[in-house]
Amino acid sequence: MNALLLAGGLGTRLRPLTEQMPKPMALVANRPWLEHLVIHLKNQGIDHFVFAVKHYQELIRNHFGDGSRWGVSIRYALEPTLLGTAGAIKNAEDMLDERFIVVNADIVHEIQLLPLLEYHRQHGGLVTIGLTEVEDPTQYGVVEQDEHGRILRFVEKPRMEEAPSCKVNAGIYVMERQSLSYIPTNQAVSIERETFPLLIRETASVYGKVITGYWKDMGTKDRYRIIHWDILNRRFALPLSAQEKGQGIWVGDGCEIASGALLVPPVLIGNRVRIGERSIIGPYAVIGDDCLLGRNVRCSETIMWNRCKIGDAMHLNNCIFGNGLELGPSQILHGAVVNRMEVMRA
Numbered sequence: 001m002n003a004l005l006l007a008g009g010l011g012t013r014l015r016p017l018t019e020q021m022p023k024p025m026a027l028v029a030n031r032p033w034l035e036h037l038v039i040h041l042k043n044q045g046i047d048h049f050v051f052a053v054k055h056y057q058e059l060i061r062n063h064f065g066d067g068s069r070w071g072v073s074i075r076y077a078l079e080p081t082l083l084g085t086a087g088a089i090k091n092a093e094d095m096l097d098e099r100f101i102v103v104n105a106d107i108v109h110e111i112q113l114l115p116l117l118e119y120h121r122q123h124g125g126l127v128t129i130g131l132t133e134v135e136d137p138t139q140y141g142v143v144e145q146d147e148h149g150r151i152l153r154f155v156e157k158p159r160m161e162e163a164p165s166c167k168v169n170a171g172i173y174v175m176e177r178q179s180l181s182y183i184p185t186n187q188a189v190s191i192e193r194e195t196f197p198l199l200i201r202e203t204a205s206v207y208g209k210v211i212t213g214y215w216k217d218m219g220t221k222d223r224y225r226i227i228h229w230d231i232l233n234r235r236f237a238l239p240l241s242a243q244e245k246g247q248g249i250w251v252g253d254g255c256e257i258a259s260g261a262l263l264v265p266p267v268l269i270g271n272r273v274r275i276g277e278r279s280i281i282g283p284y285a286v287i288g289d290d291c292l293l294g295r296n297v298r299c300s301e302t303i304m305w306n307r308c309k310i311g312d313a314m315h316l317n318n319c320i321f322g323n324g325l326e327l328g329p330s331q332i333l334h335g336a337v338v339n340r341m342e343v344m345r346a
């Protein structure tokens, strides 16, 4: 059984961070989320992947290649134009097994596949949708089910008063190949707005199973931040590549942290990071690989990606910086979300 990862969308709500990259390549705890996802699924026995790509697909290909570095096989289904969530799956049909998994690659989660697969087997549906419960379902695909778990209605992003429940599409499906015959070829088709409603109407063979464990769509800046704070306080126990030097203080390899600098937990420092005298980093800071932070820097509730250079006496709070940002010295920034290209244009 292989897994198709939907990784071709535009990621508009995470701009400017995703201005020049597909959203699933956004770093989460210093690694592209897509890489965490491949590792997580591989640990559960998936070793054949198809990536459905379009927007900045070369970045994904350059990073993953054929997947051998991760001990998996990765093939790419490139869309000529964006085909939508169902069109992208149809476009990859030749590469998919009789039964396969589809995952929205921008969902940050620790989903256990086994219970979902077991449920799918028992119910024998064409599709089983992983569900999660949220307070505000209006940003998601919302379902109504009967007492056997069969989905009677699937409504994408309804208004609050029209939402049939608070159970929403978690963006992970187990699908039978046969279900693909309901998707037209070479056309933009949405699985949420077209294919699921059609399958429900015509086959009554779409089921939903509530999944457990951490789950969040990283698609907005607020949620992107929350995911990081959840990782740092271990509400979400994502494996980290750095060593835990003290409680809640993770530091990568080859770092030079001045003896007078202070790391306030929880904090995650990448590889080869340099931090100058009297700087105070944390609480809630994620510093990417090869970042250079000067002296007297204050940095809290901030996420910075790789190769950022932060000058002396910079005060940062609640910021998100893309790769290679250079700032300072002596500025106070609160709530800034900046990537390098923006600064170059300014």
Ligand code: GDD
Binding pocket: 006, 007, 008, 009, 010, 023, 024, 052, 053, 054, 079, 082, 083, 084, 085, 088, 104, 105, 106, 107, 139, 140, 141, 142, 156, 168, 169, 170, 171, 192, 217, 219
């Ligand atoms: N290849 C390809 N082609 N991928 C696409 C396309 C496309 O045309 N359109 C979207 N994707 C990918 C995105 O990159 C993302 O990983 C995933 O499909 C979902 O698209 P989003 O644009 O992030 O959708 P959403 O977050 O608004 O809603 C979806 O996810 C929710 C869960 O977070 C829907 O599936 C909802 O029903 C669901 O509740």
Ligand code: MG
Binding pocket: 104, 106, 107, 217, 218, 219
């Ligand atoms: Mg999304």
